[in-house]
Each structure stands twice: as structure tokens, then as C-alpha cells.
Amino acid sequence: MQMEMEAGGFRSKRGRSVSPGKDEDGGGVDHISALPDAVLGEIITLLPTKDDARTRILASRWRHLWRSAPLNLEGRSLINHPDKRGKFAGVVSRILSSHQGPGCRFCIPDGHGRSIYGAATTMDAWLRSPALDNLQELDVWYDRCHQVPASTFRFKATLHVLTIGGCDLSKSSTVQGLGFPVLKQLGIECVIISESSIHSLIASCPVLECLSITYTYGFSCLRINSHSIKKIHIYGCGTDEPEQTDPIELKELIIESAPCLEILQDICNDGLHASIVSAPKLETLGILNEHKRDGVDYSTRLVFGSTVIQGLRVDSLATVVRTVKDLSVCMMALNLDIVIELMKCFPCLEKLSLQGWSTGEKNLWRRKHRKLIGCLDIRLKTIVISSYRGIWSEINFATFFVLNAKVLEFMIFQVGSTSEEFIAEQKKKLQFDNRASRVAQFRFTTGVAVEV
Template identity: 55%
Template sequence: MEAGGPNRKKRKPAAGVETADEAPAPAETEAPDPGVGEEDDGLVDRISSLPDVVLGDIISLLPTDEGARTQILATKWRHLWLSAPLNLDCTHLLHRYRNHADRAAGVVSRILSSHSGPGRRLRVDNLHHFDLGAVDDWLRSGALDNLQELELGCYPTVALLPSFTFRFAPTLRVATLKMCNLPDGIIQGLHFPLLKQLGLHYVSISECSLHSLIASCRALECLLILHSTGFGCLRINSLTLRSIGVDNNNSDYRIPVHFKELIIENAPCLEKLLHLHVGAGLHLSVVSAPQLETIGYLSDGYYQKVNQDYLCKFEFGSTIIQGLRVDKLAMVRTVKTLAVQLRILSLDTVIQLMACFPCLEKLYIRTPKPSNVWRRKHRDLTRCPDIRLKTIVLDSYRGIKSEVNFVTFFVLNARVLELVKLGGCSGNKEFLAEQRRKLQLDKRASKGARIHFTTRSCVRYILDHVRDLDVIDPFLL
């Protein structure tokens, strides 16, 4: 959106937000108000004709300072930001003012005192940069009533959250808590009737309180737990959860209790189960999850030396997978998407996993080494029509012989293959032409199969926010 035209008039600054880093901004300007649908120098302001409620939703999706600046666009926009759902990102403002916490805090206080719209989102990742008394005042502000999204963290040190943090429990839909202690006395008795997405990052919480917290979220759909401690085992019994992501790695060995076991006892709606760290020895058991379609990452240790204590163990009913070795094979037919991390690219390993997950349609592979192990014991598979893979994504592709052989196997034998995506490739035209020839596309089993080369990494292995669990394909960058 353009901020006015060549004949802009001067007006008061946007409430609460300065427009320069070093000093208060000069008076801001506005465009002449052409009215709805009226032409101005050959242009038509069509967006202003949208209903105020729609424009308010658009403004609430902008960063805080940019949302405030929409007041200069036209007369119609002057009141919109002050009445739109408030998106208050204190972390962004702190960076905006070059870590001058006093200036950022002053802006936050002015915004809250002038804003009359409902609270939509509050983010303060770095509470220790601000005066905690001021933060408590912010949390009590009426401008944050009915808050829907909350992201609070005590970075850089783990500490207690402000006392008014949980006054928003009845209205929250998304909550992310970082670098904090959650004592039993605070968690017990809380209820989050509308909460759909919960993220816990570097949180210290007891096993009893963690189970109580999850049970209090009756509408919970996405749960992300990263580097958190204080509990050894997490048992999931939820009628609503659709996605779970965990990273149980924590390098602070002074902490006596570490997350080592995840048991999915009853999760009838669970579709995605993601273990995001491959060397932390998690024991994961799935007792009942009849809709489970997406799993990752399975790994043989990846960069680390193979040590049974650090390999993850997955149990799916009677199927047991230690690292990437299938110790007890029973078919799991619900799984359609699988992500694996391999120290050495091994066709034997992948074929064994395909036997375990016979309905697999998407396969994501990350590997640091190009060696391709295949002992030819699966030669008969080349005559089998039942390779159901439609998509294969291989990261760090260099086009060496072992990788070409690996990909070619599927090109020549996967009869419903639609896409092979190879990431981290050279952009050299001669290289790409040579690879297309070596991969024998003219002999492909699926006539609709395509090869897509990209110079960028194309497999996601880090989730930054619980919202990442809600995407259709969490592994695709």
C-alpha cells in the first residue's frame, strides 16, 4: 500500500510508534482522501472500500509498527489501527529500537494506553530486558482483554513468568512459553477451554503438572515441546490432538530429570508425530493412534557415532524400530509420510522401512554422506508393482554415482511416482543436463514422474513455532 501521493499533508504521528531509530519522528503525513473508488492520478483506492472489520484483520497481521503506520494512508484509515485487533510484538519493537529497552517499553505503554481494539496477540520473548513491574502493568491492561495469542519468554535466564500471565487462560487459542519455570502451584487448577496450540520451549515443569496442563486444554490440536525438563515420561490421552512435535535434547546435565519416554496411549485424531532430535535416546510408543499418517525423524544416529543409548526406539503396536533397524516387523498401513536421517545413504534401509510402512507415499531423506549401501538382497523388489511412493525428497544431492543409483532405482521401479526433489544441487546447466541423462528419465516406470533440482535445502528439520505443526507437510521447506 502506498503511503499517500506527491501532495501529502502533515499530520500527527501514529499513536505510540516512532518512525526513526535515533529520535522521535517528524510529523507524519497523510494522503489526500480521494474517497472510495475515486481516481487519484490514474489510480483507484479499492482496498479502502473493504469493510472496516476486514481492514482491521489485515492490519492485525502486520508487525506492530507497520500496523500503526497505516494511519497515514488516508482519512478512512486514521481510526482503524486503534480499533483493530491488537498485534503487539514487544520483541520486534525491542529490535526496532536497537535494544534500547526503555524506549521500546515507552512505546508499548503508549500503545496500550491508546488502543481500544480487542487483544489479538502479545509477544515478549525477552522479559528480562524490561522492568517486570511495567510488564505486569501491560498484562493487566484492558487493551489485552480477550487475548487470543500469547508468546512469553524469560530469555536469557530461566525464571518465573509474571503473575498476571495466566489471566488470559479463558480466551487463549495459541500459547508459547519459553525459558521459564512452571511450578505445580501455578499450573494446578488452570483451564484453557479454547487453546488449540501449545508450545513449551526450554520449560521446567514436573510430570504431574505437564499432564495436568495438557488435560486442561480440552480443544488442543497441536503440541510442541522443545528442550524442556523436569519430567521423564509424557503420556498422551487426548481426543483432539492432531499434531505432536518433541525435541528431548538438553545438554544441561545438572538437571536430574530428563524427557526420555513418550507414550501415545489414546489419540484417535493424531495425524503427525515428529521427533526433532535424533540423538537423545527417546523411547516412543504408539498404543492407539488410528489416524497417524506422518512420522519423522527416524534415524541411525546421523552425525553421531552409533551408540544404542542414544538411538531412538519407536514402537508401533508390535512393530519395533531401533534407530533405523526394524527389529520386529508388522505392517503399519496408516503412515503415508516418513522422514529419515541417515549417516550413510542406504537403499537396504529404505526398502526395509517401505516394507514396514507399505502405504508410504512421501519419503524425505537427509544424509551427510553419499555412500549407497545395497547388498542386492532386495533384487526381487524390482519386479514388484507395489511401490506406492509418489514423492521422494533427497537433501544434499551432489550427483555422485551412489546417489544416482539410489534415485534411479525409484525412477525405474516406482510406477506411481510423481516427483523426485533433489536439494542442495549445483546450479550448473551442464551438471543438471548430465544428471537428467544419468537418472534415465526416458525409462521411468511412471510416465508422469518429474525431477526437480534446487540449490537450496528442501527438507525442514527444525520447528520454530507450534504453528509449524499445523501445516499440511511439516517437512517440506
């Protein structure tokens, strides 16, 4: 029986209250409280912060458990709680002072430009609390306070997840000599960090699997040499802050050796040059984009060995890339010619996500690609088209795949309206009844999918 906790005991999914000493039929035993302390402690740790301390009122059996269970302090739930808003720092301090540890997760989120905890000494005191000893997950935002207390890194031997934001790590002495022997996820957001420091930080994580770097600057080149990393997410690594007159922005990404890398995501910095030297397991790639502003080309340049893709144009196709199965593309307008060239470059594509903004292309293909249709091996199983409006250039584009993708399973149109009239009109124009794949399903969604 599924249950949710409430102040007086448990509330079953059927809505009836169940006291801790009785089962749902009015008799029996509180089987949950009969579990070992270690199991109950794990249950408490999984609860939101605002709920885990409440377990003390469920039954006498639970009263001592919260203080000794691994602490999961999630700051977002406290900020959003109406009774705790404006009292955040005091609430966190009381929780830490009353908890005996050990620590599991400690999250102090972005205050959106305002301090939610006061002075930097407050954060330093929290991080030094015995309640956080042996911490496994740390997520801290310094509200652009450029003083990173040394206590931030006192958990380096036990951390599995580290996310740090709003601070200055540019001094090499800050991260030099650090070692994170069990860290698997590293997130860096809105941080100033030098090239030597970021390379030193990554090198200090020998079992790192996921790396996320967003809105961070201070380095122009990022080299990845990791035998463990599986996912890399890079986005917006520059700055638009007026006080930074000449910021150093990321311009070059080099994947020198990443034998386990499977996902390279959101590599869309203006003018980024990305080189994939060795990533034999890379399956997900995105976002390829074309971006021109004031006559200057800021599109991503992607190099696989001797194969070069500038923006979305395959400038040199010396070898095909067979490992990539999931590709995301952002183009000024949906352009079938470009997508066909990309499919030649990535012949084993199974999922293609597309976003186009303008209406510059007609995408007439029946005569132009008549000879190609018979020999092009379209392996796509899923196609997602964002910002779909149902205009003829988009209809022509989508119809190419409706009528020629023989193993297609899903085609998803993200639209502004899912009215019955619009869907009926599109179903007819897109020729769903003549689809090449008889198992293909077509969905129009604004968040809630409508299948036709």
C-alpha cells in the first residue's frame, strides 16, 4: 500500500488516515516503524528537508532517528516554504546545530542576485559544521561573493557530486593540489576560473563521469583527457557583465582522449571550435548551430578527424562518423538539403532534434532528390521538430521523412496550438495515411502530446 506522511501519522493514497500503531483496517502493527534504524534513516534522508524533521512526531520509535540519519538539507524547499521565507539563514543554522550527522546532501541555491544567507562567514560556519561530516553531495552558490572559504573543499575525500557557482576560482592556488577520489559529477556555473585551474580541477577527479560548465569564463581553451568521463555539457561560457570589459571566453574545445564519452551536449558558444580527436563511444551530439550576426559568422566549427562541419555545412567529408545516433540541430530555417548532408556525415542517426526560426527555404524535394531517395539509408526512428507552425516550407520538410523514413517510430511536432482543426489540417497536408513506416506515430505537443 502506497502511503504519504502527514503530521499525525500516515495518509494512504485512498485518503484515510492511518495511525502509526495500526494498519489501514484498524488493527495490526506499524510495520514501517519495525524496520531497522539504518533502513528508516535512509527513508528519512530521501525526504525533502521540510518533511524529514517532521518524522519525529510520527511515533516515539522515530524521535531519535532524524538527528542521526544522514542529513539531506535542500535549500530550495526551505526558500519556497511560505513559513521559512525570509528566515532562511536562521533555519539552516538551527538544523545544522541540532543534527548529529553524518551529512548526505547540502544545497544552498542561487539567490538570483541577492544573498540568502548573509555574510561569507555564515557559509563558512555552515560548511565547518560536524553535521556535514563525510558529505556526499555539495551544491553551493556564493551570490557573486568572490571569497571561496577553504571549508568548501574539506569534503574532497567523500564528495560524489559537487556543484559550485557565483565565485572566483581563477587563482591557481585555490584548486591546485586538490584531489576528489570519488567525485562523479562536477558542475561549474557563473564562475571565473583560469585555464590552468580548470584543467587542474578536472585532472583531480579520476572517476569523473559528468562535467557541466555553464556561464563561466576566464579560459579560452578546454582540453579533455579523461578515461572515465561519460557526459559533457557546456553552455554560454562567456559573460555580458558590464564590469568585465575584456573577458576571456571559451573559443576552443578539444576532446583529446575520452574513451567513455557518450554525450557531448549544448556546445554552442559563439564561434566555438570543437575538435573530437578520440571519443569512440560518442552517441549524442548537440547542439550544432548556425549563427550569423552583423555579417560575422559565429557558428560552431566541429572537426571529427579530417571531417569538418562549419555551422551546419559539411565543408569536408573525408570520413563518416558512425557512432553518433542522437543529433540536435539549430538552424535559421528548416533546410532539407543541410539535414541530408548531415545524415550522410552521421549515417547511423536514430534520433534527430531540429529547430528552425525563419521561412527562407521552400524544401521542395520530389524532383531535386529523386535519385537520392532510392539509395539514401534513413535509419531515423525519432524526429522532433520544435517551433512548428504548419507553414508549407515546414510541411515539405516533414513530408520528406513521413514518406521516406521506413523505420520511423515517432515524429513529434512542438507547436503553439493543438486545436482539432489545426491537427486535422496538418494530418492531411503531411500525408500521414501514406507514411513509409506503418508503425510510425505522430504527435503534436505544447507540453501535453496529442497523438494522431
